[in-house]
Amino acid sequence: MAYGLPYGMASRNFALCALIVTFFSVTLGQTPPKSEVLPEFLALLENHTVTQGRDVSFTCVVNHLQSYKVAWIKSDSRAILAIHTHMVAHNPRLSVTHNGHNTWKLHVTNVQPNDSGTYMCQVNTDPMRSQTGYMKVVIPPDIMDLDNTADMLTAKENGDLMLRCRATGNPEPVVIWRREDGRNITLRNENSVKRTARTFEGEQLHLRGIQRQEMGSYLCIASNGVPPSVSKRYYVNVRFKPLIKVSNQLVAAPVDSDVLLQCYVESSPKALNTWYRNNGVKLLESEKHDISEIILNDYAYQLNLTVKRLDKSDFGTYTCSAENAFGKAEGSIRLQELQISKSTTASTQNTELIEKYIWRKQTEKKGKKYSYMLNKTESDLTLKNVGHTTPMSRRNLSSSSPNIANKSRISAFPPPAPAPAHSAPTRLDVQNGVKSLHDSRLCHVGFVMIVLVILIHD
Ligand SMILES: *[C@@H]1O[C@H](CO)[C@@H](O)[C@H](O)[C@H]1NC(C)=O
Ligand SMILES: *[C@@H]1O[C@H](CO)[C@@H](O)[C@H](O)[C@H]1NC(C)=O
Ligand SMILES: *[C@@H]1O[C@H](CO)[C@@H](O)[C@H](O)[C@H]1NC(C)=O
Ligand SMILES: *[C@@H]1O[C@H](CO)[C@@H](O)[C@H](O)[C@H]1NC(C)=O
Ligand SMILES: *[C@@H]1O[C@H](CO)[C@@H](O)[C@H](O)[C@H]1NC(C)=O
Ligand SMILES: *[C@@H]1O[C@H](CO)[C@@H](O)[C@H](O)[C@H]1NC(C)=O
Ligand SMILES: *[C@@H]1O[C@H](CO)[C@@H](O)[C@H](O)[C@H]1NC(C)=O
Secondary structure, X not given: OOOHHHHHHHHHHHHHHHHHHHHHHHHHHOOOOOOOOOOEEOOOOOOEEEEOOOOEEEEEEEEOOOOOOEEEEEOOOOEEEEEOOEEOOOOOOEEEEEOOOOEEEEEEOOOOHHHOXXXXXXXXXXXXXXXXXXXXXXXXXXXXXXXXXXXXXXXXXXXXXXXXXXXXXXXXXXXXXXXXXXXXXXXXXXXXXXXXXXXXXXXXXXXXXXXXXHOEEEEEEEEOOOOOOEEEEXXXXXXXXXXXXXXXXXXXXXXXXXXXXXEEEEEEOOOEXXXXXXXXXXXXXXXXXXXXXXXXXXXXXXXXXXXXXXXXXXOEEEEEEEEXXXXXXXXXXXEEEOOEOHHHHHHOOOOOXXXXXXXXXXXXXXXXXXXXXXXOOOOOOOOOOOOEEOOOOOOOOOOOOHHHOOHXXXXXXXXXXXXXXXXXXXOOOOOOEEOOEOOOOOOOOOOOOEOOOEEOOO
């Protein structure tokens, strides 16, 4: 410690001496200005493409500068920005640094669009020597909020909607539209000629004669090669009167079982849905009735009514109804008792086997009736899934057709969910199946033989 200080001072003095000696020798040895060795640039000035708001610098490397000075000039505006390290331009975003040797840098912070142009690093020889570099300022895309365009757009079905998306940026952004869920955009011209495309390019997306399937989220995406691209979401709402489709208008189930009645509804805005009995009594959620709905898409849903532990008074007509501001729709389902043959019941005490049956046509003819019976040997179809299809299609009620109750029809159960695609409101699915939802825990009937009675045409 006692030796440290004098030693340190000595070493610093020595360093200072060396520096001064070096300085003088360099100064004395330096050739005066206007000697034959002229300043020369060691590298080209860079070209820069800069995103607005970023910082950037130009680097100018000059050898043999001697007493000449380096100046920075914005050559398109002829403004002198700096001479040596002295700033001339009154722009706080500009600065110059010199590394004490041969390198000068012009720094531009928080680059703005008006900073773009040609920059020159110049040495005041006669004639002057210079180099130029170009700065291009790019701006990532932005989507302007057009105050006349709400994000939520609503049209009546078959009406028109115009979606607008104004984007700014440099270079000029390209605007494309696509649906958020990846479905194609449907475009119609003035003559309602339709085409679909995954994307549409342009600031305006004109949806003519809009249909319910075109409801949903649309994105406008603006990009110009300068990241990040931006997007804006528009929710397109299509309004229409409710539509109800009933795939099973006739349902048969045995006493004591639970039965599921279903209605498919399309509605926008969402409808008020209710279930009624034929006597006009509105059904509420209770121990007897389990009411639920599942949303299938933006405008379609499935209404389920489970009637539990059927008794005689539960048979009859059920109506599902959907109502919104544009109108009302109804669908009816007839619930019939499915007779269970006594003989089979007697022989079927095993409740585990009950699930292993298939319907089989009984050749036995009872007067004007055909019977369909369970035969336990044929297949593994579970009873729960064996909707037993009857020839009781309304349209074909009078035409005798015993073959309709066929294995192939049975295996088609449960009926395919109604296509979400729009179909004519008047169309009803006439594949009227009769199905029973069997709950083996509740219904200890054991081995069941179910006889379905069909009236046939004389
Ligand atoms: C800068 O751009 C100019 C003109 O486009 C070109 O002549 C020059 O070589 C470029 N400089 C560099 C360093 O690439
Ligand atoms: C360049 O634009 C910035 C920000 O827009 C502004 O503050 C500045 O005055 C402009 N400079 C010139 C020379 O126009
Ligand atoms: C969606 O549009 C593309 C063309 O953009 C077409 O090739 C494709 O078949 C369309 N898909 C459907 C499901 O229409
Ligand atoms: C309605 O019934 C169908 C068919 O059984 C079932 O898939 C669906 O989950 C049920 N929905 C509700 C909400 O219970
Ligand atoms: C069930 O079907 C098999 C053959 O398919 C037949 O031999 C048997 O008699 C049938 N049983 C009843 C109860 O119909
Ligand atoms: C009704 O029966 C006729 C002949 O029996 C048949 O051609 C027609 O397809 C049936 N209709 C339906 C809806 O099953
Ligand atoms: C019933 O099934 C048989 C064979 O399993 C077939 O030949 C017949 O065409 C089917 N009938 C109907 C109406 O599907």
